[in-house]
Structures are given as structure tokens and as C-alpha cells.
Amino acid sequence: MTDFALPGFDLDAFVRATLAEDLGRGGDITSLAVIPADARFEGVMDSRDAITVAGLPIAERFFRALDPAMEIEILVEEGAEVAAGTDLMRLSGHARAMLTAERSALNTVQHLSGIATMTRRYVDALAGTGAILLDTRKTIPGLRVLEKYATRMGGATNHRMGLWDAAMIKDNHVAVAGSVEEAVRRAVAAGIADIIVEVDRVDQVAPALGSGATHLLLDNMGPEELRECVAIVGGKVPTEASGGVTLETIGAIGASGVTYVSVGRLTQSAPAADIGLDFALA
Numbered sequence: 001m002t003d004f005a006l007p008g009f010d011l012d013a014f015v016r017a018t019l020a021e022d023l024g025r026g027g028d029i030t031s032l033a034v035i036p037a038d039a040r041f042e043g044v045m046d047s048r049d050a051i052t053v054a055g056l057p058i059a060e061r062f063f064r065a066l067d068p069a070m071e072i073e074i075l076v077e078e079g080a081e082v083a084a085g086t087d088l089m090r091l092s093g094h095a096r097a098m099l100t101a102e103r104s105a106l107n108t109v110q111h112l113s114g115i116a117t118m119t120r121r122y123v124d125a126l127a128g129t130g131a132i133l134l135d136t137r138k139t140i141p142g143l144r145v146l147e148k149y150a151t152r153m154g155g156a157t158n159h160r161m162g163l164w165d166a167a168m169i170k171d172n173h174v175a176v177a178g179s180v181e182e183a184v185r186r187a188v189a190a191g192i193a194d195i196i197v198e199v200d201r202v203d204q205v206a207p208a209l210g211s212g213a214t215h216l217l218l219d220n221m222g223p224e225e226l227r228e229c230v231a232i233v234g235g236k237v238p239t240e241a242s243g244g245v246t247l248e249t250i251g252a253i254g255a256s257g258v259t260y261v262s263v264g265r266l267t268q269s270a271p272a273a274d275i276g277l278d279f280a281l282a
Contacts, residue, residue, distance in 0.1 A: 004057035008161075009145035015061045018104045028100040041095040041279050045088045045109070048274040052120040053080050054153040055112035056089055058146070059105035067097035079153040081120065088275070095279075102277050112150040113273035119154025119266050125247050129254030131261050134159035134240065138264035147267045159262060166194035166215075180204055184211035196240075205232045218258065219243045226256035 005011065022028075045059070056074050063070050070093030076082055088109075091098060123133050135151040137144070137160055148158045160166055167187045169180070177183035180197065187195045188211070197213040199205055200220060208216060209232075218229050220243035233239055238259040245253060245263045254261050 004061075006145050006149055011058065011061060014146075015058075015065050015104075018108075019062065019065060019101070022104055023100070028096070031096045031099045035095045035099065037096065039095040039281075040093065041091075041098050041281065043091040043098055043277050043279045045091070045106075045275060045277045047082055047086050047088060047113075048084060048276060049117075050084050051082060051113045051273045051275070052116040052154050053082060053088065053109075053113055054078055054116035054150040055109040055146075058112070059089065059109045062101040062105040062108070063091060063093070063098060066101050067093040069093065070097065079116070079155075098279070106275060106277060107272075108146075110272040110275050111270075112146060112153075113275060115147055115150035115267055115270040116154035117273055118270040119151045119156045121247060122250060122263055122266065123155035125250045126254045126261060129251060131241075131254035131258055132157055134260045134262040135266050136160070136242075136262050136264040136268075137162070138268040140267075151266050154266070156263075156266060157260075159260070160196075166196055167192045168196045168198070168217075169213075170198045171200070180207050181211045184208060184213055188212040198242075199229075202228055202232070205229050209233065209236060213237060215240065217242050217262075223252045223256045226253065226258055230257040 053076050056078065060072050060074065063072060070091060073090045075087050075089060126133050133156040135148055135156050135158055139147045148161065152158060160168065169183045169187060174180050174183050177186060184195060184197060194215065195213050196215040196217055197208040198217040198219050199208055202225060205216065215238050216233060217240045218226055221229065221241065226241055230239055240260040240262055241253045241256065241258045242262040245261055250261055
């Protein structure tokens with residue numbers, strides 16, 4: 001079995017829960033009725049689109065959960081960019097197990113490869129600007145570690161795995177605290193080392209910096225406004241452009257001089273990759 005683990009994520013529990021959801025109370029009644037218990041299948045998982053690959057070792061876990069002796073060969077590396085028609089995995093084992101695990105395995109690879117593929121497009125569009133692509137916390141509940149793994153396979157950098165790893169002071173925090181300065185002051189007083197402050201106007205930059213912000217998130221600004229903010233910051237802290245970033249605009253945004261560009265749609269809106277599993281009798 002491929003040695004694969006994701007820190008902070010119980011992959012075996014995920015596989016068990018996903019299969020249990022699909023099997024329900026009655027199991028795979030179709031395979032039980034139609035496929036002889038001793039039948040064996042050979043299968044090939046392939047991509048029908050040009051994609052960036054993510055999730056094959058996870059798919060392997062689904063098949064092995066139902067047939068530990070299944071012969072599985074992963075044919076491409078995670079993060080590889082492959083052409084349409086590329087074979088991704090070969091399998092040989094018990095037919096019932098393979099057919100029962102098929103949907104869970106494919107759903108996972110299709111979803112994660114879809115994220116990785118979209119991420120790669122944004123990375124390519126940002127290339128040459130000097131800015132780094134970040135993902136966000138806009139993930140499906142329970143799948144954050146998996147989805148952020150997929151953005152890494154696409155070439156992005158993970159940013160804020162949760163609420164615990166940095167303070168993020170946004171407009172609602174400011175509204176409750178009374179001002180940007182007071183919100184930042186309270187975060188500093190709490191001993192928080194990393195304090196990200198969201199600003200949506202140029203005149204908020206200096207107060208946030210002066211209060212102790214260690215990272216500025218420049219929200220929904222165009223390239224000219226971003227350049228103005230970057231000049232005011234003068235390299236004192238990292239700057240991050242965020243909000244409404246598209247493949248058409250990310251190049252100009254990155255060229256404004258910001259340190260980072262964050263894109264929520266990487267995990268929020270990526271379409272599933274078209275990947276299938278074709279079977280033949282062994």
C-alpha cells in the first residue's frame with residue numbers, strides 16, 4: 001500500500017465513513033445480486049480531460065479497505081499535469097470490492113483533481129509577477145485538509161488552516177471593537193503573534209500598521225489602489241490581495257507588488273475533473 005498520510009487528518013476514518021454512507025443498511029445490493037462472489041476484475045482509472053492530478057493514494061485506500069490484497073499500481077505522481085486519455089491507476093482484484101468502492105474513490109479523485117486543476121491555472125496566470133497564490137478557508141466542512149492538499153498539488157500555498165493559526169481582523173470585528181486600532185490593540189494585548197488585518201480603503205492602511213498588524217489583507221481593490229497601498233506599507237509587512245480575483249485579473253493584481261493573492265474559488269467553485277474507471281474481466 002502507498003505510504004500516504006495527511007497531518008491532522010484521519011484518512012482511515014474518512015474512508016470508513018464515506019463507504020458506510022454509500023453502503024447504508026443493505027450494502028451494495030447490485031453487486032451482491034449480479035456479481036459472483038469469486039469473480040475478479042481488472043480496471044484502469046483514466047482521465048477524460050487534461051488535469052492536474054490529486055487524490056490517487058486516497059482512492060487506493062478505498063479499494064484496499066474492501067480488498068486488502070487488491071493489486072494496485074498508481075501510474076502518475078500527485079501534482080502531475082496529464083493529457084486527456086492518460087491512465088492514472090491499474091487495479092486487479094475481487095470484482096465486488098472494486099465495484100463497491102468505485103464511486104467513493106472516483107468522487108474523491110474527481111473533486112481533488114478538479115481543485116488542483118483550477119489551482120494550476122491560477123498559478124500559471126500569476127507566473128512572473130512575483131506574487132504567491134494562497135488558498136482560503138472557503139472549504140467544504142470536514143474536507144479542509146483534503147481540499148488544501150489539492151491546492152498544494154496545484155501549486156498554491158496553504159493559508160490559515162483554521163481560526164487558530166493567526167488572527168484575522170475583518171470588518172465585523174472592527175465594528176464590534178469600535179475601530180481598526182482598537183481591534184488590533186486587543187489582539188496584540190492577547191499575545192497573538194500573527195495579526196492579519198483586512199482593509200478595504202487606502203486610509204485604513206496606516207492605522208492598521210501603526211497598531212501592530214503583521215499582515216495586511218487588501219480587500220476588493222483594483223491594481224492602482226493596490227499599488228498605492230503597497231507603497232504606503234513599504235515592505236514593513238506582507239500584503240495580500242483578495243476578493244473578486246479571476247483568471248483574467250490575477251496577472252494585473254499580482255503585478256501590483258503585493259506579496260500574495262488569495263483566491264477562494266480554488267476550493268469553493270472548482271468543477272470536478274472527468275475521471276472514469278473502465279473494467280474488464282480478469
